[in-house]
Amino acid sequence: MAVHRGEFNSRLGFILAAAGSAVGLGNIWKFPFEVGAGGGAAFVVMYLIFCFLLCFPVMVAEIAIGRKTRRNPVGAFKALKTPNWSFIGKLGILSGFLILSFYNVVAAWAFGFFIEMLVGNFAIGSEFGNFIKDWLKVGIFGLLFMSMTAYIVSHGVQRGIERAAKFLMPSLIIIMVVLLIYSLSLEGAIDGLRFYLIPDFSKINGQVIYSALGQAFFSLSLGMGALITYGSYLNKNQDIVGSAVMITLMDVGIAFLAGLMLFPLVFSQGIEPNGGAGLVFVTLPGVFENLGPNMGVVVGSLFFLLLSFAALTSTVSLLEVPVSYVVDEHKVPRTRAVWLTAGLIFVIGIPSLLSQGANGFFSNFIEIIGLAREGMTDYSFLEFIQWVANDTFLPFGGMMISIYAAYIWKKENLTEELAHGNKNYAGSNMEKFINFAITYLAPSVLAVIFVLTVLNRFFGIDSIA
Numbered sequence: 001m002a003v004h005r006g007e008f009n010s011r012l013g014f015i016l017a018a019a020g021s022a023v024g025l026g027n028i029w030k031f032p033f034e035v036g037a038g039g040g041a042a043f044v045v046m047y048l049i050f051c052f053l054l055c056f057p058v059m060v061a062e063i064a065i066g067r068k069t070r071r072n073p074v075g076a077f078k079a080l081k082t083p084n085w086s087f088i089g090k091l092g093i094l095s096g097f098l099i100l101s102f103y104n105v106v107a108a109w110a111f112g113f114f115i116e117m118l119v120g121n122f123a124i125g126s127e128f129g130n131f132i133k134d135w136l137k138v139g140i141f142g143l144l145f146m147s148m149t150a151y152i153v154s155h156g157v158q159r160g161i162e163r164a165a166k167f168l169m170p171s172l173i174i175i176m177v178v179l180l181i182y183s184l185s186l187e188g189a190i191d192g193l194r195f196y197l198i199p200d201f202s203k204i205n206g207q208v209i210y211s212a213l214g215q216a217f218f219s220l221s222l223g224m225g226a227l228i229t230y231g232s233y234l235n236k237n238q239d240i241v242g243s244a245v246m247i248t249l250m251d252v253g254i255a256f257l258a259g260l261m262l263f264p265l266v267f268s269q270g271i272e273p274n275g276g277a278g279l280v281f282v283t284l285p286g287v288f289e290n291l292g293p294n295m296g297v298v299v300g301s302l303f304f305l306l307l308s309f310a311a312l313t314s315t316v317s318l319l320e321v322p323v324s325y326v327v328d329e330h331k332v333p334r335t336r337a338v339w340l341t342a343g344l345i346f347v348i349g350i351p352s353l354l355s356q357g358a359n360g361f362f363s364n365f366i367e368i369i370g371l372a373r374e375g376m377t378d379y380s381f382l383e384f385i386q387w388v389a390n391d392t393f394l395p396f397g398g399m400m401i402s403i404y405a406a407y408i409w410k411k412e413n414l415t416e417e418l419a420h421g422n423k424n425y426a427g428s429n430m431e432k433f434i435n436f437a438i439t440y441l442a443p444s445v446l447a448v449i450f451v452l453t454v455l456n457r458f459f460g461i462d463s464i465a
């Protein structure tokens with residue numbers, strides 16, 4: 001069974017591929033505008049707490065389940081002789097479909113902006129609202145992007161996913177650091193830093209908590225089996241806990257860096273930080289323009305190219321989940337599975353594509369179905385999918401995975417799996433923390449927030465003022 005499945009070549013390859021999955025539009029596009037909408041540093045604090053206390057243990061559990069069973073997220077539960085729990089994997093595949101369907105649209109924006117920067121069209125920032133309405137153009141970029149994703153995934157784990165990540169991830173970090181240095185040198189940078197770094201805890205309310213939790217899961221690619229899948233390609237000698245620490249730190253670090261880079265720019269240009277999904281796209285072109293025509297083209301196109309790359313290592317992991325399922329469970333040849341799934345997801349993404357901008361098709365979707373909230377900046381279908389998938393399904397999936405690992409698979413078995421590749425794990429404080437988190441902390445906290453999120457997002461009841 002496991003013969004044809006492929007395996008990561010090295011520990012570094014696995015870490016980069018998993019970090020490549022984690023680091024993406026979530027860090028550079030979504031994190032800053034969520035911070036902007038959620039009141040600044042207070043959001044950042046909530047996000048960090050969720051990442052380390054709740055998400056990290058779930059990540060360890062996901063990778064362990066994957067490596068133990070060497071299966072996709074549905075097959076994994078069958079392999080552990082608990083087929084009733086494979087609904088977790090099925091929900092994960094559904095989440096993956098939904099997420100990739102809108103993610104590809106945003107990736108298409110990023111790719112489109114790369115082309116705009118290349119031809120020196122810096123005015124595109126202020127025309128962002130019109131850019132996203134041009135569904136034909138964005139649709140073509142989207143088709144291109146989905147094809148690149150499918151192409152990589154069709155080449156399998158080592159030659160496709162691992163090779164791409166090894167090259168793309170380091171490049172991204174370098175360009176971000178360069179932009180960060182520039183942004184910190186600007187006049188007015190300090191106001192941005194204040195907004196980003198000094199928390200005003202009176203700004204924490206239900207919305208901030210639900211979005212910060214959804215963002216933590218989304219950003220770390222958790223709760224839908226992406227890391228069960230990647231874990232299934234991991235060698236038994238590798239240290240799962242150590243790798244998970246690295247992946248979490250890289251992901252959180254890059255999101256943090258993105259904010260550190262962006263908020264000084266936002267404030268020095270007098271842009272409102274709570275403008276929603278356009279924040280990165282509206283802010284940056286003007287900055288690149290100020291670098292002068294030549295530098296502007298170089299840095300600007302490089303930035304959006306790397307944003308596209310970051311998105312690509314994430315779309316690859318999103319597509320790999322349903323593909324591994326179809327390949328393992330239904331014995332469909334890999335190439336066919338890849339192109340069929342990618343095509344289907346592209347079609348599911350059409351409403352997100354058409355829903356953009358004022359008067360766009362479905363742009364008032366949330367209003368139509370009666371879910372609009374006061375103070376919302378974006379009523380689009382794309383926003384709605386994120387409520388369902390990121391903020392509701394992912395934390396729910398994470399809760400189920402914790403419960404499963406602690407009570408059904410059992411902690412002893414988890415520890416045994418984690419001890420492969422980490423001789424000192426059994427009996428360590430890390431073991432105590434992870435066991436405590438998956439047994440008590442994650443199930444209870446995630447259950448409470450899940451109920452509150454559903455009440456708020458889908459019934460309009462605000463339980464936390």
Ligand code: PHE
Nearest residue numbers: 022024025026027218219221
């Ligand atoms: N973590 C990715 C990002 O931040 C998105 C993602 C979510 C990828 C879930 C895979 C699974 O961009």
